[in-house]
Amino acid sequence: MDHNRKCKSCDVKITITEEELLDLIDDLRKRGVDIASYDVYQRRLEKCYKCPHLDLTGTCQLCGCFVKIRAYDKNKDCPDYCESRWQDI
Numbered sequence: 001m002d003h004n005r006k007c008k009s010c011d012v013k014i015t016i017t018e019e020e021l022l023d024l025i026d027d028l029r030k031r032g033v034d035i036a037s038y039d040v041y042q043r044r045l046e047k048c049y050k051c052p053h054l055d056l057t058g059t060c061q062l063c064g065c066f067v068k069i070r071a072y073d074k075n076k077d078c079p080d081y082c083e084s085r086w087q088d089i
């Protein structure tokens, strides 16, 4: 399976490589975004991986973010309108 294939309708890749992920996280740092601790990051991702709103590409269907990026931002929260799944983290 080619994980770097592009979406036919919008010409945007549906997955990112680990290298691209690291570049995006580095970009967050350069923009002065507060980075969550590694422990918080891992616990947030554990919640996402059990969440019905996460699609197979690692994108949250509620906010459209790659959760591996969103979870790094200390000041972001889970966008679930019923109750944040990250609130006890």
Ligand code: SF4
Pocket (backbone or CB within 6 Å): 047, 048, 049, 051, 052, 053, 054, 059, 060, 061, 062, 063, 067, 077, 078, 079, 080, 085, 086
């Ligand atoms: S709704 Fe919250 S827990 Fe679920 S995938 Fe989105 S960010 Fe993660």
